[in-house]
Amino acid sequence: MSKKNQRSTTSILSIIFFLATLSIHAQQVLVPPYLQPGNSSNLSNEQKILIWQTDSIPGHFKVEVSLAKPGEIKTIAKTSVVQLKLKNKTTFLYRATLPKLKFDSEYSYTISLNGQPMAEASFTSRTKEKTTRFAVFGDCGAGTPQQAKIAYQIYQQKPQFVLVTGDNVYRSGLENEYRKNFFPYYTAKEADTLKGAPIMQTIPFYMLLGNHDVFGADLDKTPDGLAYFYYNDLPLNGPHPKGMVTVKGNESLVKAFKSANGARFPRMSNFSFDYGNVHIVCLDANSYANPVDPTLVEWLSNDLKNTKADWKIVSYHHPGFNSSKAHYDYQYMRLLSPVLEQLGVDLVLTGHVHNYQRTLPLTFDPKLDSTGTHYAISPEGRVDGKFTLDQSFDGIINTKPKGIIYIVTGAGGAPLYDLSLSGKPELWKHDPQQNWVPFTTKIVSDIHSFSMIETNGKKLILKQLDAKGVAFDEITITK
Numbered sequence: 001m002s003k004k005n006q007r008s009t010t011s012i013l014s015i016i017f018f019l020a021t022l023s024i025h026a027q028q029v030l031v032p033p034y035l036q037p038g039n040s041s042n043l044s045n046e047q048k049i050l051i052w053q054t055d056s057i058p059g060h061f062k063v064e065v066s067l068a069k070p071g072e073i074k075t076i077a078k079t080s081v082v083q084l085k086l087k088n089k090t091t092f093l094y095r096a097t098l099p100k101l102k103f104d105s106e107y108s109y110t111i112s113l114n115g116q117p118m119a120e121a122s123f124t125s126r127t128k129e130k131t132t133r134f135a136v137f138g139d140c141g142a143g144t145p146q147q148a149k150i151a152y153q154i155y156q157q158k159p160q161f162v163l164v165t166g167d168n169v170y171r172s173g174l175e176n177e178y179r180k181n182f183f184p185y186y187t188a189k190e191a192d193t194l195k196g197a198p199i200m201q202t203i204p205f206y207m208l209l210g211n212h213d214v215f216g217a218d219l220d221k222t223p224d225g226l227a228y229f230y231y232n233d234l235p236l237n238g239p240h241p242k243g244m245v246t247v248k249g250n251e252s253l254v255k256a257f258k259s260a261n262g263a264r265f266p267r268m269s270n271f272s273f274d275y276g277n278v279h280i281v282c283l284d285a286n287s288y289a290n291p292v293d294p295t296l297v298e299w300l301s302n303d304l305k306n307t308k309a310d311w312k313i314v315s316y317h318h319p320g321f322n323s324s325k326a327h328y329d330y331q332y333m334r335l336l337s338p339v340l341e342q343l344g345v346d347l348v349l350t351g352h353v354h355n356y357q358r359t360l361p362l363t364f365d366p367k368l369d370s371t372g373t374h375y376a377i378s379p380e381g382r383v384d385g386k387f388t389l390d391q392s393f394d395g396i397i398n399t400k401p402k403g404i405i406y407i408v409t410g411a412g413g414a415p416l417y418d419l420s421l422s423g424k425p426e427l428w429k430h431d432p433q434q435n436w437v438p439f440t441t442k443i444v445s446d447i448h449s450f451s452m453i454e455t456n457g458k459k460l461i462l463k464q465l466d467a468k469g470v471a472f473d474e475i476t477i478t479k
């Protein structure tokens, strides 16, 4: 090549580079790329979804994925985009599908914008091994310093995935609340106790619907409401029971919302998935839902009967067995206990009450009303019944529970409830006996915390860790 040609090639490249740089500078990434589980529930197929959001300038993105080994062939992931016009502001929400992944494998991905590298990370696909290690917390996206500390500690624990038990953001599940109070903490550039950690770039979050997540369902009042459905990509294997979240508002807003979310709305309200030797069912426990809806119960029965996993775990937001003062009367989920007991559920993970609580293994038989055909529920939501407590289980020497252990792990970041209850069982009492017996064996309500669960074959260890990463409760369950 002549010197003249070399010069002109160099100047063209400079112009292209300048334009690309200009484009990057002009475009603001509102939510950096993060990993989602995608529509893969059982262990027959595996995928991941990458999601990110930019401002109103459309970008030319390219997503490449390969096994994280030298010389592996990179494949280009299919990327789709929806234009969101929320609160008169246009943004773009991108999704890239990483399909047909191998299990138990490390992958790398890179995302480039107009040819310039924008993000890169690696992740491990789901395991088929008989071991898992995952973090659980709820009631988190409040934009507090404690939320950052918990995020930092979860990152240190290196979980395979994270389960968020609802009330993902405060106060109304809005798109701008996720951007302000959620993503900055879990997609921080680096781990910092004051800011959060880069968790979601490499570790998928499974989230479920809490009450705050559906507060913004009237799009006339909150056009960017129900953002749970924009930002999550979860298994679409759930049922369509009668009571599900509905969206309200003027026709064009509702139409745009439904078109942006497709099958995800309202299907992601209830779903299940396998991870290693654990099967987890996530349910929507909001007040419009009937925990014993025949369609839901039928799906749940088939789902839990068909799994070959060693451990059956159910998660929903509103705890049925709660000895705090806050939210005591909301007990609808107690109605589901006989079904869960019959289906061999080991553990129920909830949030809603902003503290940590653990019950003894228990069974519960809800009382019927005078007709003998319906459950008796008080106007406030109380459900009376007969409790059976396994007093002999201690999770140390006796590790074989008779009944289900119910956990409240709602201390993930939002301000705490009933701080005085820690270590004072005399303050946990409620009346009457048909409604409350001493089913709670531990409450820690004065510090923020999260759960770490590890399974290894027929052994499960649950630890509750504080914002310094120190475990203050631990039980072992064996089969």
Ligand SMILES: [Fe+2]
Binding pocket: 166, 167, 210, 211, 212, 317, 351, 352, 353
């Ligand atoms: Fe809640």
